[in-house]
Amino acid sequence: MNIDLSEFASLDEVEYDPIDHLNLLFSHPSTVSSISKVSQTLKHRQHELQEDINQRETQQAYQPNSSLERMQSAQAELAQLFRKIEMVRTRAVETEQSITSMTADIKRLDGTKRNLTLSMTALKRLQMLTTAYEQLRGLANTRQYRECAGLLQAVLQLIKHFNSYRSIEQIATLSREVSDLQRELLAQVCDDFELAFTKEK
Secondary structure, eight states: OOOOGGGGGGGGOTTOOHHHHHHHHTOSGGGGGGHHHHHHHHHHHHHHHHHHHHHHHHHHHHSTTOHHHHHHHHHHHHHHHHHHHHHHHHHHHHHHHHHHHHHHHHHHHHHHHHHHHHHHHHHHHHHHHHHHHHHHHHHHHTTOHHHHHHHHHHHHHHHHTTGGGTTSHHHHHHHHHHHHHHHHHHHHHHHHHHHHHHHHO
16 A cells, blocks of 8 residues: 555644544555555655754754844843843942942941030130139139129039049149138138128127
8 A cells, every 4th residue: 555645734733633643544444454554654744754854943043033142242232231130239339338338437436526515615614713713713802702703603513524634633633722722711700700700799
């Protein structure tokens, strides 16, 4: 029995039915003896189809705008995207480091500013204390007790700000001088009061 390859055309159909195809090939009991021949023909057809598929795949892979080219292009674009992401990440890290450094500098400057402000305030109070002390001593020498009373309160208020600085020799000396002057004033007032009281008698 000769096998007509056109009988295998149904293999290309979208809605292929193998039962119908077998019935077509073996429509009569006498055709059963041709099973071996049909099998060989099918294998040959399968081989031809596989070669055709391989050839088409090769052509598709290497022709312009082929799948291989698109895949390589996609890989190149992906690699470029990764490089850009890495650049952005690197810049972000550098920016973060810069911000951290700037923040540290700002904190350090804030600390310096705060310390400077405290120092200036302390110096201003020390100047006021020194001036008030000298004025108080002058008023005490001239026995202007009314003025001494108000100025003494100011001196005592100012000296409180330097309680934590008494480890400094100059501050400790000034503090002792204020205390001594306060005692001298008290003794002087008492003496003057006693003298005035004696004169009245």
